[in-house]
Amino acid sequence: MSGGLRWVVWGFVSTVVLTALLSGSQRMRLTRLDLPFLLGTLVTPDRDRAKLYGLGLHLVAGMVFSGLYVAVFIAWGRASWWLGGLLGMLHAGFVLMLLLPSLPAVHPRMATESQDPTDVRTLEPPGFLALHYGTRTPLVALAAHVAFGAMLGALYGA
Amino acid sequence: MRPARIQDHAVIGDGHSAALVSRDGGVVWLCWPRFDSPSLFAAILDAEAGGGFWLSPEAPARVSREYLPDTNVLRTRFETDDGVLVVTDLMPIHDTRGGETQPERELLRCVHCERGEVTLLARYAPRPDFGRARPSLRDGGRLGWRLEHAGWLYTLLTDVPLTPASEGELRGRARLRSGARAHFSLTMTDVGPAVLPPLGRRAWERVDHTAMTWRRWAARCRYDGPYREAVVRSALALKLLTFGPSGAVVAAATTSLPEVPGGASNWDYRFCWVRDASFTARAFLGLGYEAEAESFVTWLLRATWLTQPRMSVLYDVYGRNRPDEEEVPGLRGYAGSRPVRVGNAAATQQQLDSYGEVIDAVAQLIRHGGALARDELRMLLRLGEYIMKMWDAPDEGIWEPRGGRWPHTFSRLSCWMALDRLLELHGRGAFRGLRVPAEHLRGVREQLWEELRTRAWNRQLRSYVRILDGDDVDADLLLMAWYGFEDACSERMRCTDQRIVTRLGARGGLLFRNEDDLRAGEGAFGICGFWRVVLLARQEGAGRDAAERLFVQQLAHANDLGLLAEEVAPETGDALGNFPQALSHVGLISAALELEATRPWQGALGGPGEEARP
Numbered sequence: 001m002s003g004g005l006r007w008v009v010w011g012f013v014s015t016v017v018l019t020a021l022l023s024g025s026q027r028m029r030l031t032r033l034d035l036p037f038l039l040g041t042l043v044t045p046d047r048d049r050a051k052l053y054g055l056g057l058h059l060v061a062g063m064v065f066s067g068l069y070v071a072v073f074i075a076w077g078r079a080s081w082w083l084g085g086l087l088g089m090l091h092a093g094f095v096l097m098l099l100l101p102s103l104p105a106v107h108p109r110m111a112t113e114s115q116d117p118t119d120v121r122t123l124e125p126p127g128f129l130a131l132h133y134g135t136r137t138p139l140v141a142l143a144a145h146v147a148f149g150a151m152l153g154a155l156y157g158a
Numbered sequence: 159m160r161p162a163r164i165q166d167h168a169v170i171g172d173g174h175s176a177a178l179v180s181r182d183g184g185v186v187w188l189c190w191p192r193f194d195s196p197s198l199f200a201a202i203l204d205a206e207a208g209g210g211f212w213l214s215p216e217a218p219a220r221v222s223r224e225y226l227p228d229t230n231v232l233r234t235r236f237e238t239d240d241g242v243l244v245v246t247d248l249m250p251i252h253d254t255r256g257g258e259t260q261p262e263r264e265l266l267r268c269v270h271c272e273r274g275e276v277t278l279l280a281r282y283a284p285r286p287d288f289g290r291a292r293p294s295l296r297d298g299g300r301l302g303w304r305l306e307h308a309g310w311l312y313t314l315l316t317d318v319p320l321t322p323a324s325e326g327e328l329r330g331r332a333r334l335r336s337g338a339r340a341h342f343s344l345t346m347t348d349v350g351p352a353v354l355p356p357l358g359r360r361a362w363e364r365v366d367h368t369a370m371t372w373r374r375w376a377a378r379c380r381y382d383g384p385y386r387e388a389v390v391r392s393a394l395a396l397k398l399l400t401f402g403p404s405g406a407v408v409a410a411a412t413t414s415l416p417e418v419p420g421g422a423s424n425w426d427y428r429f430c431w432v433r434d435a436s437f438t439a440r441a442f443l444g445l446g447y448e449a450e451a452e453s454f455v456t457w458l459l460r461a462t463w464l465t466q467p468r469m470s471v472l473y474d475v476y477g478r479n480r481p482d483e484e485e486v487p488g489l490r491g492y493a494g495s496r497p498v499r500v501g502n503a504a505a506t507q508q509q510l511d512s513y514g515e516v517i518d519a520v521a522q523l524i525r526h527g528g529a530l531a532r533d534e535l536r537m538l539l540r541l542g543e544y545i546m547k548m549w550d551a552p553d554e555g556i557w558e559p560r561g562g563r564w565p566h567t568f569s570r571l572s573c574w575m576a577l578d579r580l581l582e583l584h585g586r587g588a589f590r591g592l593r594v595p596a597e598h599l600r601g602v603r604e605q606l607w608e609e610l611r612t613r614a615w616n617r618q619l620r621s622y623v624r625i626l627d628g629d630d631v632d633a634d635l636l637l638m639a640w641y642g643f644e645d646a647c648s649e650r651m652r653c654t655d656q657r658i659v660t661r662l663g664a665r666g667g668l669l670f671r672n673e674d675d676l677r678a679g680e681g682a683f684g685i686c687g688f689w690r691v692v693l694l695a696r697q698e699g700a701g702r703d704a705a706e707r708l709f710v711q712q713l714a715h716a717n718d719l720g721l722l723a724e725e726v727a728p729e730t731g732d733a734l735g736n737f738p739q740a741l742s743h744v745g746l747i748s749a750a751l752e753l754e755a756t757r758p759w760q761g762a763l764g765g766p767g768e769e770a771r772p
Contacts, residue, residue, distance in 0.1 A: 026348070026349070026350075029308060029309025029310075029348065030309070031309075031350065032309065032311060032347065032348055032349055032350035032352070033350040034349045034350055037349055037350075037351070038350070038351055041259055041351075045256070045257050045258055045259040045260075046254060046259075047259060047260060047262075050259070109258075109259055110351065111301065111354055122258055122259055122261075122353045122354050122355055122356060123259060123351040123352070123353055123354070124301060124313075124350065124351040124352040124353070124354055125301070125351065126350070126351065130350070132298075132301075132350065132351075133350030133351065134306065134309070134311075134350065137350070
């Protein structure tokens with residue numbers, strides 16, 4: 001397989017696994033974070049459609065991030081599960097400490113910590129490390145992203 | 159302190175879950191996210207440990223309440239010496255066309271000072287998992303008060319300042335002048351981000367939208383007789399007890415409200431009983447709610463699919479077997495009625511009458527133009543084969559006592575009905591090329607007929623009896639005419655009716671189910687009085703007039719909002735058992751429909767008229 005094809009195939013597989021791990025964690029009550037719902041409400045207020053659209057958005061985002069992983073693998077001239085896992089840690093840190101906390105500024109339906117109760121924006125903001133979605137949320141997100149990176153690194157490097 | 163009477167509660171809901179609201183402004187029962195989930199508020203079962211959510215004026219008040227017309231939106235009016243406070247309670251039906259994301263579940267309480275100046279007291283004491291958990295409440299500032307338990311987040315948003323009063327409890331106080339409003343929105347979710355619905359004007363928009371949606375649904379009711387108000391209320395109650403995603407109808411919104419005050423007959427009714435199928439389908443179809451009937455029958459066939467040809471007595475709203483039953487020792491029970499039970503072990507009983515109920519429900523749907531898939535038709539035939547094998551086995555019977563198996567007349571009657579309906583469907587060509595053992599069906603039906611005519615009839619007593627060769631009667635025998643086994647005007651039916659009234663009758667036209675209930679000190683059973691109305695309505699002349707009078711008597715046993723419990727204590731008129739009870743409301747609807755169907759033309763013009771209106 002060419003490098004491009006390997007990125008597309010293994011990037012997609014790893015993203016599906018990441019999505020499944022996050023969804024499974026939510027179903028197992030380890031966290032309330034439902035990434036497809038969170039992303040889908042960027043484009044629709046409808047709960048059911050949001051989960052579907054959000055799934056699509058998450059898969060697209062996963063492909064973009066896996067492209068960044070692959071770029072790093074190419075730059076370092078090697079790819080392995082531990083290297084991928086390391087990148088997964090950085091990825092999780094980025095999502096938890098930068099991406100999610102800044103979401104209320106751009107999400108059209110997300111409330112802010114300071115908004116008036118009569119404000120029409122109704123989605124609960126994630127808070128620091130997304131702790132508003134449950135105290136185990138950072139751990140779950142970290143584990144899922146490390147698994148994503150490790151899997152991508154192992155498969156891409158094989 | 160004497161607890162509020164069962165009939166002093168109102169019910170609100172959203173087709174997933176239901177809450178009971180007491181006259182003193184307390185939400186004293188709420189299970190989220192589904193009817194059969196653990197409770198968040200269970201003060202009705204234990205004022206201390208159960209938890210609740212109270213809104214009321216500080217000063218003593220005269221209380222009146224009503225549903226907004228043709229809705230399940232409750233309005234409680236507190237009239238104090240200084241002013242009038244109105245609390246509007248509902249579980250909103252959200253407008254999906256709007257630009258707002260809807261919360262998974264919401265309990266909305268809107269307060270309005272109608273006149274004068276009133277001090278509002280608020281007390282919020284959530285106790286998840288039947289009071290077994292007491293997690294701490296966190297102040298999320300403008301994002302509301304948060305409580306997390308077992309992966310679920312409960313958020314209370316309000317514009318009234320609340321402060322922690324004791325562990326796991328918030329209290330607030332607000333002085334409201336005429337025209338002032340206050341809002342409380344309690345939501346629950348296991349999804350992050352949670353949706354935090356807006357308050358203020360947007361909260362009242364949800365009230366309006368919910369009321370409009372319920373009114374639109376109620377307007378589809380085809381019944382146009384003199385008891386329309388009671389019938390529509392019953393239809394609304396039935397719809398509240400219907401689980402929207404599956405079409406299943408739970409028997410009641412509660413668990414463990416006692417059949418005997420202070421006693422141990424406390425059962426969990428937050429499940430769907432197969433034996434209620436025929437009655438429920440008939441009620442929905444009779445009122446013109448064909449989609450609800452079809453959805454319910456489809457759920458029924460799906461639920462029984464995995465266990466066929468043997469059926470469980472009850473299933474949960476998703477059609478899963480729920481044989482587990484546990485006691486909750488931490489709750490003292492309503493008026494000390496212990497134990498409080500969660501789950502229902504009756505699920506594993508053998509109740510042969512269930513088979514007849516399912517097949518009759520399907521037959522009714524097909525009569526109304528419904529169609530079944532080939533697999534479902536095959537399943538019906540398998541049920542028929544099972545009945546042909548099992549009809550003479552003893553069973554626990556329709557009332558599911560836990561005292562062993564007996565040859566119940568009613569179970570035989572239901573088996574007879576099942577075979578009769580299968581043959582009817584065969585005659586209509588419903589089985590489309592499937593092999594139907596018609597001769598065998600006919601043969602067993604004749605055997606059942608013979609056995610019921612001989613062994614279920616007691617010559618000395620001149621009545622049909624509850625158990626073959628026995629000498630007790632049971633109110634379920636009133637259904638012999640309804641099921642088409644006996645003519646309502648036949649000598650045997652009239653004698654049986656009289657014997658039932660003599661032995662089981664109580665004040666106010668009430669009927670006990672059987673002599674066991676009398677011995678146990680239980681109340682009279684809600685639906686039995688309505689069954690008798692149906693029987694009398696089919697007897698021409700004096701019988702029909704008596705039916706009309708009896709029906710009006712039965713209506714008097716509903717509470718001020720038109721809601722019925724499972725049972726009524728004849729001496730006090732107090733409601734007993736789980737509340738509100740779907741089967742009692744199904745009985746009311748069936749009886750009203752029967753009175754309409756048998757109303758003489760003259761009667762329709764000048765019959766009971768306005769005077770008979772409840």
